[in-house]
Amino acid sequence: MNSKTSHLFGFDGEISQSDKEAMLSQLATCIWLTGLSGSGKSTIGVMLEGLLHKAGYLSTLLDGDNIRLGINSNLGFDDVDRTENIRRIAEINKLFNRAGLITINCFVSPTESIRRLARNIVGERFVEVFIDTPIEVCETRDIKGLYRKARAGEIPNFTGVSAPFEFPEKAEIHLKTAGKTPAESAKELFELLYPKIKRS
Secondary structure (H helix, E strand, O other), X not given: OOOOOOOOOOOOOOOOHHHHHHHHXXXXXXXXXXXXXOOOHHHXXXXXXXXXXXXXXXXXXXXXXXXXXXXXXXXXXXXHHHHHHHHHHHHHHHHHHHOOOEEEEEXXXXXXXXXXXXXXXXXXXXXXXXXXXXXXXXXXXOXXXXXXXXXXXXXXXXXXXXXXXXXXXXXXXXXXXXXXXXXXXXXXXXXHHHHHHOOO
8 A cells, every 4th residue: 555645535425426427328438549749639539529418428628738637737858757647637536426427538648557557557448549540640730830840850658659659458448530520430439439438
């Protein structure tokens, strides 16, 4: 046991997660979208949230930039801080699961070990979605100029250029986006996720 937390004890309220899920008529789920920068994670995530809302499901979306501008604003991009970034996000998901929510996560999370960390924290309600977009396509969408800066050496440790991206081998859903619009990809993802979030 960590000496810093040895005097702490977890506390649950009187209303269970299943009670909250029953009220919302949904199964709390962590939907984890991983893929290269520019792969369309956030765009697809926003559209997926819209489809879930129209279908009567309560969800929330967590995006890399928004998280790093807020709760993780004190973290950088070295290996230690990247790991801590994902650890905190996974812990947030764990709390949202207990509240009965569906959480859509849009994070590069480039390595198997870092995705396994998130999965282990969240538990069984974790659905990994690989947004599979060729890097050449990602670069054409690079409105922020991040790939150009990374290739010029202005951004160190940039995934896909100067840092590796390990293709997910255990993703529950492999979403290939080539030749599809973001709306088409979001609709396909919604249809694949529906059996995992619908209460019987």
